[in-house]
Amino acid sequence: xxxxxxxxxxxxxxPPFPNSYIIARYGLQITFGVFxxxxxxxxxxLLKFLGFWxxxxxxxxxxxxxxxxxxxxxxxINESFFQNIKVGFFAYLIVNLAEYFTxxxxxxxxxxxxxxxxFSTTILPWFMFIIWFIAPAYYGQISSVTIEIMYANIVxxxxxxxxxxxxxxxxxxxxxxxxxxxxxxxxxxxxSLYIIFTFNLxxxxxxxxxxxx
Numbered sequence: 001x002x003x004x005x006x007x008x009x010x011x012x013x014x015p016p017f018p019n020s021y022i023i024a025r026y027g028l029q030i031t032f033g034v035f036x037x038x039x040x041x042x043x044x045x046l047l048k049f050l051g052f053w054x055x056x057x058x059x060x061x062x063x064x065x066x067x068x069x070x071x072x073x074x075x076x077i078n079e080s081f082f083q084n085i086k087v088g089f090f091a092y093l094i095v096n097l098a099e100y101f102t103x104x105x106x107x108x109x110x111x112x113x114x115x116x117x118x119f120s121t122t123i124l125p126w127f128m129f130i131i132w133f134i135a136p137a138y139y140g141q142i143s144s145v146t147i148e149i150m151y152a153n154i155v156x157x158x159x160x161x162x163x164x165x166x167x168x169x170x171x172x173x174x175x176x177x178x179x180x181x182x183x184x185x186x187x188x189x190x191x192s193l194y195i196i197f198t199f200n201l202x203x204x205x206x207x208x209x210x211x212x213x
Contacts, residue, residue, distance in 0.1 A: 044103065045164055048095050052160050056091040060084070073195055081132065085125035086194040088156070092163060093121045109172055115180060116170045118187040120163045125190075127159040 063075035074090040076083040096117040100107075107113045132155045135142060142148045175183070204210050 044099075045168075048099055049160050049164060051098065052092055052095045053156060055094050056087055056156060059087045059091050072198065077198060081129075082197065084152070085128050086198065088128050088159065089121060089125050089190065089194055092124050092160075096121055112170075112172050112175065115175050115183050116167050116173075119170065119183045120167050122183070122187045122190050123166065124159055124163045127162045128155055131155045131158050131162075 059075045061076075062071050063077050074087075076087045100113070100117070104110075132152070135151060142151060
């Protein structure tokens with residue numbers, strides 16, 4: 001006999017917040033708190049972080065103003081979450097390329113620098129995924145568009161800081177051969193997925209139950 005059990009039978013639902021503005025208030029408090037502690041960032045890293053934020057906003061709307069094929073590949077073509085993490089990927093890739101060409105004379109270990117940036121670029125969208133879904137998991141739907149936009153920018157800020165923290169830790173280390181293969185392979189696979197799924201969505205969604213199951 002087949003038995004189906006609903007998840008809500010096992011989990012106690014969290015009490016709803018009074019209103020959506022609590023998300024903004026606590027989100028902004030956390031963000032400003034992080035900024036106050038950002039003394040661990042060097043000036044160049046802070047500029048990189050701000051550059052990432054600006055480039056993300058540019059790419060987010062670029063296709064609306066310039067709907068051509070090259071822009072479509074790296075820009076957001078709709079407001080889906082996938083398109084937002086795609087923009088995050090390419091925005092961070094662009095600032096990493098800018099960082100390399102503007103500081104290449106100061107780079108002691110070129111191989112480690114490149115591999116670290118490839119890794120941080122690849123993992124940044126997953127930081128966005130984890131942080132973004134905190135609100136849907138613990139709060140639910142955000143009813144205010146304004147609050148949702150504020151929350152999205154908070155997610156972007158925290159994701160960028162996470163990527164910079166990873167770079168601080170990993171830069172200069174010696175990568176073994178297998179690690180190099182893994183990082184490079186995942187980077188190019190990620191790049192291909194963001195491009196392919198811009199033109200052809202996959203048959204299965206992240207949260208949707210596949211047909212037939």
